[in-house]
Amino acid sequence: MDSLATDGVEPTGDSVDDLVSHLRDQFKAVGLDPDAPAPRDPGRQTGDDPSGDTDGDTTSTRPRCDRATATANLLRGISSVADGVPPALARGFVGVSTYDLFRVLSGSEVASVTTDTDGVVRFDSLDVTPAGPDESTAAAVHECLIDELAAADRHQTELTAATPTVPLSVRDRIAAAVFDELPDGAVEPTTFAFTLPDPSELGSETMAAYTDDHPPLVRERATLDDWHRRRQPADAARFTELTDRIVNRGLRRDLDHRVLRIMTPYDDDTFAEFASGFRSLLRSGFEIRLLTRHTRQRWQWERLRDNLLGELDENRNQVTVRTYSRYKEYGRVDFEDGDDDRSEFGVHAKLQTVGGSEEGAALLGSANFMENSYHWNPECGAYTEQSRFVAAAIDFFDVVWELSAADEVALDRLQEVPDRSLYPSYYS
Known part of the structure; x- marks a missing residue:
């Protein structure tokens, strides 16, 4: 210039x-x-x-x-x-x-x-x-x-060239100010829940039967193994692990609200995998509330009895089972005509909570309490200890629990399941 x-x-x-x-x-x-x-x-x-x-x-x-x-x-x-x-x-x-x-x-x-x-x-x-x-x-x-x-x-x-330093007292004040501005329960951990076949968990014999020598399935097994070993996100855990976390939170913490809630439309012997934890919860004073669908075949009721109640040799009075299923058109069931063909709806959510909103945790997602959902099917959901989320989950469970009061299943009724389908009380 x-x-x-x-x-x-x-x-x-x-x-x-x-x-x-x-x-x-x-x-x-x-x-x-x-x-x-x-x-x-x-x-x-x-x-x-x-x-x-x-x-x-x-x-x-x-x-x-x-x-x-x-x-x-x-x-x-x-x-x-x-x-x-x-x-x-x-x-x-x-x-x-x-x-x-x-x-x-x-x-x-x-x-x-x-x-x-x-x-x-x-x-x-x-x-x-x-x-x-x-x-x-x-x-x-x-x-x-x-x-x-x-x-x-x-x-x-x-x-x-500068190396910034902040005195500890200043950092503490900043951290405290930021923390005070956070909504209650905003910093509790949240984990992505999933199921994806894990070759190492299922075992070599099971995976050998699954893949045989078919090249595409062998490659699929390698991809699954690589994802679990190297690519699985740090904030992700399997439904099996997170159900254990739900149970252990009740066992390891002195919770004021001692209730384990489980909502699942379908179940199998997966209940038996967690029976030891359920027994420990019952011995420590917990109540277990199970919400499921009602319109089951006889063998489905017997499986529930054997896999849940059969594993609980004591404190059964602390276990309550209710069902929620409804028809879109009202009418009494005619047992002589066999199964009813009216359009039905009912419990389909998969949810577990333990404790109260300020102390507990919730796990929800697509996984039923079944082997396929916990070990094979690609499933996903979320586990959280965020208090407002847990409060909403408990409130949702409790309103369905209230709606299902007419269909509380007496445990002695499951000892002798009748040789026919069972229907909600409003229709039978």
Whole structure:
């Protein structure tokens, strides 16, 4: 930037004075003092003192002037070669921010301006008389930009070399403030629940029967093994693990609300896998509430009896089983005609909760309490200890539990299951 002037253009004193007078009015219009002193030298200053005397060498001899005059000089100096004023020039030459300069010029008759994302005031048009070659403005603008670049370079170097440290007490206060602003129960862990066949869990004999020597299934086994060993996300766990976590939370914590809730439409001998944990919960005073579907075949009721109640040799009075199934059209079941063919709906959710909302946990998803759901089918869901989520899950379970009160299954009734299908009490 050797020159910011246009050779051969000599401004008249009146035109400069008119520009300064106009800018002074604009400063006043936006609430800024036009007569406040601008920086003595927007470039490198090595000897200025607060009194304004120059004791050392300076690279510019431009006298101190007011904001309005400095703005006029700046506009005249860059009018022929630049299309805007960057923040460095606004601060160093006039002593204002580019936002304030924009406010002054946006209502001005001499300029049409906009701002960009870098804070530069851009000229759409600028109607001022350029400065002559004898002015010191160009050199001062040049010096100001050089100093700004040098300062930015120093700042970058300092930041690169710096090792920020925060006193422990300050960090503690920040952490406490952030924690206090969090909603209650917002920081409890949540885990993605899944089922996907795991070759190592199922065992080599089971997997050999599954794949035989069929190449596509051999490759599928390798993919499953790789996912479980290397690619399984850290925040994911199997439904089997998470059901254990539900049971263990009841055993290892002194929970005030000692209830294990299980909602599953279908079940098999998977119940037997967790029977030991269920027995321990019952011995420690827990109640187990099971919600399932009602319209089962005799063998399904017998399987429930054998796999759940058959494994619980004591404290059976703490186990309650209810069913919820309904028909979309009301009518009594005619047992002589056999099974009813009306459209049915009922429990389909899969949900487990333990404890109360402030202390417990919930597990939900697509998995029934069955072998396929826990070991084979691709299933997914979520486990959480987030108190508001747990509260919502418990409330949902309890309203269905309330609706199913008429179909509470007496345990002694399961000892001798009748040789026919069982139906909800409202229809039988």
